[in-house]
Amino acid sequence: MSDVFAALADSTRRALLDRLFVKNGQSLSDLHHGMAISRQAVAKHLQILETANLVSIHWQGREKLHYLNPVPLGDIVHRWLGKFEDARIEALTEFKEQIEKPQNQKEEKRRA
Amino acid sequence: MSDVFAALADSTRRALLDRLFVKNGQSLSDLHHGMAISRQAVAKHLQILETANLVSIHWQGREKLHYLNPVPLGDIVHRWLGKFEDARIEALTEFKEQIEKPQNQKEEKRRA
């Protein structure tokens, strides 16, 4: 899971996932096209995404095709982010209370 | 949003969020307690979480209390991760197809 979070920390890598989301199965050259960095830099990013299991590759002749694997993203949502999501509404209320009356002044502006 | 992803990339920071999830409103010393790194290191991590708006602070005397703010987590789930989540089932099917018959060999083992 750590690999996934680390992979998502970089905006270039998130952009690559976005591109694959729009059009799956692109080659390194395809994905490099239009990016302001070198092909090698893109290749390194894709390698990191592959290690995080967010992208799977398939060789077709001399072309390395990249396929998005959304499973690890679902995993982190369900296994980690989800719990915060569930507590979101409750936490918001509780949060406001704690911020607004850190000391026990709950009767102060009762009638204002 | 980039700040949030960067903040989540570090496992110590995720552990701090976990701790605040269990018990909200802890001080720096509280959060430092039991961690294998220095108080200053913890303080830096908390500063990063604060900048990402994942944690809000409230001073109570000499104690700096930390409160979890789950809103940015919900935002990244809904505004970014969500689209992959939605496409998860569909992508899985499509993905398997593309991987398993990259060339057009679909009649090969039809009766095996």
Add this chain to the structure above:
DNA sequence: TTGATATGCAACTATATGGTTGCATATAAG
């Protein structure tokens, strides 16, 4: 006031990260 506790600030260090360039290799096309 004195001492203990809670935090902040700043300098410093080691390693990770994202990027580059140069060259090598493999496949496709003429």
Add this chain to the structure above:
DNA sequence: CTTATATGCAACCATATAGTTGCATATCAA
């Protein structure tokens, strides 16, 4: 066969990151 295309490997570089230590400051308690 020769050339162009697609990718890989490796060395190198600058900056970011995560950690440290030392000292200063503010608050609480005796």
